[in-house]
Structures are given as C-alpha cells and as structure tokens.
Amino acid sequence: MLEGFGAILIAMGAVFFVAGTVGLLRFPDIFCRLHALTKADGLGLALIALGVALLAGTAGAAFRVALVWFFVAIASATCSHLIARYARHGAGGVP
Amino acid sequence: MRATTPLRESAPARGHLPPRPDILAPHICADGPEPTDTNAVPALRPGPRRGRWHRLRRWLGAVLVLAVLLGMLTGWRAESLVFGLPAVVLGAMLPLLLPRVPGWRLSLRGALAFALWFAVQSVRGAVDVARRAFAPDMGLRPGFRPYPLTLPQGAPRVMFANTITLLPGTLCAEIEGDMLIVHMLDTRMALEPELAALEGRIRALFALPPNPELCQ
Numbered sequence: 001m002l003e004g005f006g007a008i009l010i011a012m013g014a015v016f017f018v019a020g021t022v023g024l025l026r027f028p029d030i031f032c033r034l035h036a037l038t039k040a041d042g043l044g045l046a047l048i049a050l051g052v053a054l055l056a057g058t059a060g061a062a063f064r065v066a067l068v069w070f071f072v073a074i075a076s077a078t079c080s081h082l083i084a085r086y087a088r089h090g091a092g093g094v095p
Numbered sequence: 096m097r098a099t100t101p102l103r104e105s106a107p108a109r110g111h112l113p114p115r116p117d118i119l120a121p122h123i124c125a126d127g128p129e130p131t132d133t134n135a136v137p138a139l140r141p142g143p144r145r146g147r148w149h150r151l152r153r154w155l156g157a158v159l160v161l162a163v164l165l166g167m168l169t170g171w172r173a174e175s176l177v178f179g180l181p182a183v184v185l186g187a188m189l190p191l192l193l194p195r196v197p198g199w200r201l202s203l204r205g206a207l208a209f210a211l212w213f214a215v216q217s218v219r220g221a222v223d224v225a226r227r228a229f230a231p232d233m234g235l236r237p238g239f240r241p242y243p244l245t246l247p248q249g250a251p252r253v254m255f256a257n258t259i260t261l262l263p264g265t266l267c268a269e270i271e272g273d274m275l276i277v278h279m280l281d282t283r284m285a286l287e288p289e290l291a292a293l294e295g296r297i298r299a300l301f302a303l304p305p306n307p308e309l310c311q
Contacts, residue, residue: 019225043221084268
C-alpha cells in the first residue's frame with residue numbers, strides 16, 4: 001500500500017520533470033525557460049522526494065531526503081533570480 | 096567561545112541607537128520605519144553587554160542547528176565527531192562574519208498557514224507551466240512588470256522574492272532598490288492582487304504588522 005503510493009508519487013514527479021524539460025526546449029526565451037525549470041522541476045523533485053521518503057521507511061532517511069529538497073528548493077529559486085538578472089543586464093548573445 | 100573583535104562594533108545597531116549607514120543600505124526607504132525596530136525590545140541592559148550576549152546566543156543557536164544536522168546525517172555515530180566537531184564549531188562562526196541583517200522572528204501560526212499555502216501554490220505554479228509546455232499554443236505573452244517592495248529588508252524580502260518565483264506565471268527577475276522586477280509568462284494576468292496577497296502572508300509569517308503603507 002505504502003510502496004504503491006510512493007511509486008505513484010515518484011511517477012508523478014517524473015512527469016513534472018519531463019514537462020519542465022519540454023518547456024525548456026519549447027519556450028521562446030531565457031526568462032520563460034526559467035519559469036519551466038524552477039516551477040515544474042521544483043514540484044517534480046518535491047514529489048520524488050516525498051515518494052522516496054515513504055519508501056525509505058526510516059526517519060533518518062526521510063530527514064535526509066527532506067534536507068535535499070530544502071536546499072535544492074532554495075538554490076533553484078536563487079539561481080533563477082541570478083540568471084534572470086544576468087540576462088537582463090544585457091549579457092549579449094544569451095538566447 | 097566568543098566572536099572575534101571586528102564584529103563587536105556592529106552590536107549597538109541592535110538597540111535603539113541610529114543604524115549604521117553601511118548596514119542599512121541606500122535601498123531602505125527614507126520615511127519607512129527602520130526594520131530593526133519591528134523586533135527590537137526596549138534596551139534593559141547597556142549596549143555592549145547586550146550585543147555580546149546576543150552574539151553568543153546566535154552562535155549557540157547555529158551550533159545547535161549544525162549539530163542536529165550532523166547527527167542526523169551521520170546516524171549519531173561518535174567517530175563522526177573527529178571531523179564533525181571542528182566543522183560545527185567553525186561553521187557556526189560563519190554567520191558572525193557575514194554582514195549583519197535586521198533581526199527577524201517567525202510566527203508559528205503564520206508559518207503553518209504559510210507552509211500549507213506554499214504547497215498548494217507550488218502545485219498550481221507547476222501545473223500551469225506544465226500545461227503551457229505541452230499545449231500546442233503555449234499562451235505566452237511574456238514581459239516584465241515592476242512591483243514596489245514594502246516589506247522590510249532581510250529575510251522577509253528574500254522570502255518574498257523566492258516565493259514569487261513559485262507562483263503561477265511569475266518569476267522574480269531583479270531587485271532594483273525598492274522595486275521588484277517581475278517576469279510574467281502572460282502579462283494579461285493580474286499581478287498586483289496575487290503579490291499583495293503573498294505580501295500579507297509573508298507579514299503573517301514574520302509576525303510583522305499588517306501593511307503600514309510605507310514607501311508608496
């Protein structure tokens with residue numbers, strides 16, 4: 001039961017990662033691409049982390065997975081802000 | 096273990112003395128209340144002692160957080176302390192070397208409400224962008240919009256900027272002084288009501304007074 005639920009969560013997370021990648025390829029400029037990467041991949045990682053934490057079973061492993069999610073979430077928002085700022089300042093030739 | 100001397104001079108900024116100009120940078124609006132005031136308690140002790148106690152408490156807090164992290168990561172094994180103990184002690188000193196930011200505290204109820212809302216919004220944002228990615232007509236009309244910041248400097252602003260990036264269709268692209276530059280996937284969408292609502296939630300999270308109408 002718990003395994004099935006965890007597997008469903010991981011599969012849903014993978015769908016969001018695919019969506020983020022499709023957005024990265026299809027969206028017209030760097031800023032729109034950042035939207036796809038930060039939002040879709042962020043939720044994808046959260047779902048996969050939740051699924052893995054359910055499958056892992058022990059509290060220590062779940063805590064480590066939660067830490068991974070937490071630091072990636074902060075880093076992803078900060079990175080997208082930095083990339084957007086760099087692109088806005090006319091770092092010429094960024095597609 | 097106490098902090099090193101170069102940091103001592105920044106301590107009085109915590110009390111009711113005038114803020115150091117190099118800490119509260121030019122971004123701060125001239126007529127708004129000073130951010131440290133929102134959390135400062137009346138100075139019961141003379142400045143230097145209060146500052147020293149405050150730094151010690153900050154350091155001990157960091158030691159506690161890092162020690163718990165280390166313990167959880169290593170499964171509380173004693174031999175991990177060989178490298179872990181120096182890492183925790185030195186790591187806890189890093190925040191003391193960084194420039195001081197205005198103090199802040201969290202409201203527990205605000206944090207719980209925010210966490211729930213944050214989860215719902217990140218799902219909304221991700222579903223929105225995933226739908227656009229797969230849709231034949233992506234429905235994009237990208238563009239930038241300015242939004243005036245009224246939150247105090249430091250953690251509330253950082254939280255605001257990072258959360259905007261998770262909301263559907265918005266991305267915090269740049270902060271220019273007291274102006275936030277937001278990139279929108281579809282500029283036909285309403286921006287102000289969403290961001291004003293988010294601002295209210297950030298205020299609740301950090302136990303700040305509800306919108307005092309500064310800088311406007």
